[in-house]
Amino acid sequence: MPLYRSWQTSHAHIAIWEITETEDFFAASLGFGSDKKHPKRRLEHLSGRFLLQYLVPGFPFDKIQISPLGKPQLADQSLHFSISHSYPYAAVIVSRQQEVGIDIQVYQDKILRLQSKFLSAAEQLICANDMQRITLTWCAKEALFKYYGLGAVDFKEDMPMGSLQRTTPEDALIDMRLEKTRETCQLSGLIQEKFALSYI
Structure with a gap:
């Protein structure tokens, strides 16, 4: 499990994952797959969600909504998060205090x-x-x-x-x-x- 790095700031928790696993590994860990067409995009999509679960066990994936501008978010704003990936890396930031962004x-x-x-x-x-x-x-x-x-x-x-x-x-x-x-x-x-x- 190649967690590249994980750290906390005054307002957020950040983690980076180096993707070496198969799609099946992430799907089994999450309990769901990805509907992306390209295999690499599926890996990126799933690894980002996997990192969310790593930082926030029990993350409410079923409550994620995509805004009209394409931003994934929770409707109740109880948790702010941002996901980025550039193969073979994925990165996530989460905060309960304020809006965040990562790339x-x-x-x-x-x-x-x-x-x-x-x-x-x-x-x-x-x-x-x-x-x-x-x-x-x-x-x-x-x-x-x-x-x-x-x-x-x-x-x-x-x-x-x-x-x-x-x-x-x-x-x-x-x-x-x-x-x-x-x-x-x-x-x-x-x-x-x-x-x-x-x-x-």
Whole structure:
């Protein structure tokens, strides 16, 4: 059972899973399967739910609703959660206190070519064409998008990054502004050899 890492913050519990198991393992543990068509997508879908169950035993999967904008949530808001996956990793954050968002991304060369689509000129200077920093910034914007939860956000215009600071060789803090709500947010980042992750 390759739990990659699990930790708690003042408001949430986070876990990362490295997927090496079969689809049958997750389905047997959960008591249900996945309706995704692609085998890899089924693994990602099930591993994310498995992590929810790991963090919150007895998680009420039957009460999950998908919002009109595609965000999975509990109707009674008794628990806030966010799921992300980038094969072979899945990540989950849960909180009983506030809205949350998380994103994990395995490093891919193509992000260097695509950075101008989601990074402003100023943000590109901050990232300095570094794959880890660019990927982490993408994760931070995705996590903030999930935290916001209301869609219709331009990653370049509506989520400007003020700073990205490495606090340790693997930890970072990312300051961003969510223009839709005029909210200044600080996201946490994790930089690993094969992936980056950010959460709020």
